[in-house]
Amino acid sequence: MAGNTKNKKGGLFSSPFASLSPPIFSSMDSDSDSDSDSDGSHVSATPPRDFGPSSPPPPSRPPLISSTNSSVRARASSSSYSKPKKKFSHKFSSSPSDANRTRIDPVPASEDAFPTFSANLPFQIRSRPSDQNRDVSAVDRSLETLPAGFFSKSASFSKIRRSTLNFDCVEDDPSPSSAPIPPPKADEITVPECSAAGWLPEELDDEAAVGYGISSAKVAKKHSNLIGSNVPLPPVKFRKCSAEGNFVKLNLKRNKRKFLNKRGGSSYSSGRRSYRKYKKKMRSESEAKMEEGVCEENGLVVETMAENNQRRESKRAKFEHESLKEAILAARDEPSDENLVKLLSLTHGYDSFRDGQLEAIKMVLSGKSTMLVLPTGAGKSLCYQLSSLILHGITLVVSPLVALMIDQLKQLPLMIHGGLFCSSQTPEEVSETLRLLQQGDIKVLFVSPERLLNAEFLSLFSANVSISLVVVDEAHCVSEWSHNFRPSYMRLRASLLKAKLNVDCVLAMTATATTTTLHAVMSALEIPSTNLIQKAPLRDNLQLSVSLSRNRQDLLMLIKSPPFTEVRSIIVYCKFQFETDVISRYLRDNDIDAKGYHGGIPAKDRSRIQELFCTNKIRVVVATVAFGMGLDKRDVGAVIHYSLPGSLEEYVQEIGRAGRDGRSSYCHLFLEDDTYFKLRSLKFSDGVDQYTINKFLCEIFSNNKKLQGKVCSLVTESASPKFDMKEEVMFTLLTQLELGEVQFLRLLPQINVTCSLSFHKTPPDVLAERDVVVAEILKKSEMKQGEYVFDIPTVANSIGITTTDLSNQLQNLKFKGEVRYKLKDQACCYTIVEVPADLCSLSAHLTKWLSEVESCKVRKLDAMFNAATFALNSCEKLHGCCGAQHTPCLQRRILDYFNENYDNYDLPNKMGQSSLFLRADMKVFLQSNSQAKFTPRAVARIMHGIASPAYTSTMWSKTHFWGRYSKIDFQVVLEAAKAELINFVGKDAT
């Protein structure tokens, strides 16, 4: 398979980057909008980025017209700048088991491996023995699982635009193990033809004007070539202040950004100071110019103060608009440091670029695909934002989460018009976005990876809309060796982007990628090793500390000790949903203003909690991984890990929510063994045996000869328990069958395949005579409770049309009042391209690959645990570490981890390697459950307390063997299960 990479252990892929030189760490490098559920107004109200009295003030200056007429003066004073003022004030004010577990514990208690909490700390924590008797089954029951069904349940675009930002979608969960990402449904999007659209500058109006602190006057349209360029300018234009202007409404929030840094003192704040200077300068320049005009007119025209203000603001807006156009053209002609800095100050109000930004922008502008690795909060988004203005075509940003897309859309500077396509949009919303796209009103378009390579979506770009740059955000998701692999991201290959979108230039961005991951991403996106821009993974304003033990009292004591007492906003990360509820309640009971946040909470409530946190109405959010992606609250002063993160990548991402304003921030990790054991067990919940993969492949390629070239479907919900395989694992396998060395199939968008239909107007037989679709439905359906029930792919195949065509025809019939129908059973759809000659070797191949992916995840957890354990037990405290403070040693471990191929060799771990009672217990277990047909993996999972689709915790946690051996290495348990099953089956056979 071209472009794929090979794991060191030898796998499916061959990497053209085998000789890629190690990345260079040149230096250590030093805001999420809330979503209200109240009304529409909040959408245009960015939550304050800083919470001091630092909002850009509404223009306040004496009226420029002197009048002897007192009534005019009175009107003037009351009306002067009232409109912008009102808008500003409006925007600023809106906020936005086991009772019978009697056997001997196979692994002795081992908490004494850790020292007690050191006394010479800035904060005191009591050390407690870890709780060895935790109920392992609870792990499974309460594991953070964010809601699946992204395509059916999530927010509509109108909601996004108007009020609640609904995050109730699978894309909300960055964890691959808990977030199936189905490909898009074919019937979700109807794409009209694109008409020719150019990037013509448009009117400057209210919204833009408000954005610049000016009034609602308009500037006449002006073609770009009037300012001396043959090249059409990008749409530096501003939309009308109407409810429909969602992008502007979202963008308007930017204008409420407060540019003063109350906590101050860092390089991160300098940009804001310069923004104020810039605004002042721009104001005085434009005012001077305007005053000339006013003097000329004074005495000639009797006008109201409001009209006068409008006229003056119009001039200033025009002036600023012209300045921006000039700056864009200058940067396009010559992307020099000077020109780019000038443009930066006009667009973002910052006076300098941060480390890596300028380099990345220049690379992109010169058409070079670039890999950008900057720490969280370092300003990666700005790199594509600025580039998008200078590039001719549109910039397509591929983002993994709907919530993230919405945040990124909101964070676009005012003059960069954005749009998004996500699966949760209604057809009307899709059409509206398309209309804006065709009109040239969208410069940056956010899409999910599923949608990006959807045939209908791709057809959009074939003729009229040209793409200059594809940005792959969270690019580590492309690699199966990352902590957060997304099968749909696998489809992003340079070859496909070139072939389908005619795009040569890709900007891949991530904060967390090991060398192996980087190589895989760069290989897939064909980014040369010379085009890697990489800075140290951590910002140096984060103070890292670790302590042994973890219980509620320790957490409370930590939060009530300095320096945490001084911190206004704190995030406490837990692994399990139940923990967030329990801990937040406990904190509240102890006078700490805290709220729990996890994927099980309704989307509306989650939005509300985020809003309250972002507006400092609650101090502590106790959250699972569901909280934080895209959160750009600048003054989060502390991140506390109540549970061990699953990898150093996850740790770095989560602590990266702290100190985004550049101030010293505190990141504390509570370490204890139990969570480690639970998490390690869970790392084995995705694995599949070769036997199962073989069965799965047989199903996929069954009836292969007949079905080649036709639409096949697999209803994942029912297939999952059948194969004892998670839905996302099935999807990963199907993606691998599409993108592997040989393309065996082609994935089609997911659809609901079972249709129950009833006729309402014309009798079915009569209708069938004139409609071939109806005739075929009658032939292929079964009658159930008075309804015709049929399989969509079967009917489509027999007519010889696509499932999308069939869906459209059904919609037509419904529209005419002829039929009513319901669809159910979401399925992965595909067409077979080639039937594998040897299913056994293919299944062996896939099993090996999945097993390597699984081992990689386990190593990541071990690396996290070892780094924290090292800080606690082995740090000699020579290089600045003291007490629980381990910034230097943890920074070093993290740097080493990202720089070296840690994830390619096994690390020492705490797992037991044998148990006297394991085999005996298995024998008893198999005998007492002789009716069940276990695989070795199923037995091993039960012994580890890991639920699976066929062996749910609801059913199996009742056995007293559930989770009993979770402290023994899974592979040891698996081998024992294989041996015992052979014994058991052999005995059974005799």
Ligand SMILES: Nc1ncnc2c1ncn2[C@@H]1O[C@H](COP(=O)(O)OP(=O)(O)OP(=O)(O)O)[C@@H](O)[C@H]1O
């Ligand atoms: N040159 C700059 N000067 C000052 N502030 C900047 C600069 N560039 C970006 N910022 C600000 O830094 C903040 C973080 O930027 P951004 O959200 O792009 O970070 P990121 O690298 O994408 O982080 P994450 O990986 O967490 O998403 C934003 O508020 C942004 O406006």
